[in-house]
Amino acid sequence: MDPSRVPGEAREPSQPVRGRDAELTALAAHLDQLRSGIGTVALVEGGAGMGKSRLLEEVATMARRLSIRVGSGVAEPCDTVVQLSALMDALFDGPSPILERAALRDAHTSPEQRYWLLQDLEALLQRAALEAPLLVCLDDMQWADSGTAAARFDDQLAAMVAARDEGLIAGIGLSNVSLEQLRHAAQGTEIVCVQNLFHLADRTAAPLLDACLRQGIAFVPFCPLGWPRGQDNPVLTSPVVAQTAARLGITPAQAALQWLLQLAPNVLLIPGTGSVAHLRENLAAEDTTLDDQALRDLDRVSA
Ligand SMILES: NC(=O)c1ccc[n+]([C@@H]2O[C@H](COP(=O)([O-])OP(=O)(O)OC[C@H]3O[C@@H](n4cnc5c(N)ncnc54)[C@H](OP(=O)(O)O)[C@@H]3O)[C@@H](O)[C@H]2O)c1
Secondary structure, eight states: OOTTOOTTOOOOOSSOOOSOHHHHHHHHHHHHHHHTTOOOOOOOOOSTTSSHHHHHHHHHHHHHHTTOEEEEEEOOGGGGGSTTHHHHHHHTOSSSOSSOHHHHHHHOOOTTOHHHHHHHHHHHHHHHHHHSOEEEEEEOGGGOOHHHHHHHHHHHHHHHHHHHHTTSSSSOEEESOOHHHHHHHHHHSOOOEEEEEOBTTBOTTHHHHHHHHHHTOEEEEESTTOSSOGGGOTTTTOHHHHHHHHHHTSOHHHHHHHHHHTTOTTBOOOOOOSOHHHHHHHHHGGGOOOOHHHHHHHTTOOO
């Protein structure tokens, strides 16, 4: 979260957006549609640094100028495990939040059924949207929890099915999904790839990897070298990984990558790097081998 941001404060971006006329025209058309009473979803996608957050800020500013209620939420890495966190931020954001906290408290009648809460929220949102147009901006959705993501899962899947049927994409991949979401999606269409966080010190997604293996789906473990980065990295700073790598004459990164590769034939690795030396090191991981003792030792690595 931006530390300079005051909760409830409507932000006016300081610099004008440049070179994004087509995107701004498309977003303005969404706002027009919204004002005419038709609900709509706009998905802003692109690589890091292409200005997605700036575009979201701009559309929020445009909406406020048109007296549309706006709520903004930002998902953060730790939000992946906090149910509805990004969506809640957006709904209670600003001086006139989209939802009243009391309404949510009343709606949340079934704590043992977290998806009922989602349905209750949906009903509250529909009621609020009947009163006045509203815009919900969610940034960094790749970090959103499954509850927030579920609110748009089927819409996204339908868009991907349409894109595949039109020949725009070759196959459908899912990212940051639960076992249940994979099951749900695979019942309706063919899924070719799943990408979830998975590394030596975080094996939460192991059942997902197994399910993918059984169904012939490729599995891409993201953050294969551990998360968070730097001195808190539970993989690259692990003494067990360092000792194992030293004994085998390979690097800790290679040990971590080879451990993933040997798990199953459907594992595909895409470790990111800005360094040619690391790229070479990572590519060479494919030619390394972990012996039985290494596998036993590495099995002890945890967060
Ligand atoms: N679906 C999702 O939600 C999601 C989430 C995260 C990532 N991803 C995707 O997964 C891909 C890879 O992500 P990532 O987290 O692996 O890449 P990343 O975001 O680029 O980060 C990799 C980190 O590991 C370091 N590193 C790489 N090789 C190393 C080595 N041999 N020794 C020590 N440090 C090394 C890199 O530093 P140097 O640059 O110094 O090498 C960098 O800090 C990307 O395409 C990303 O978009 C997807």
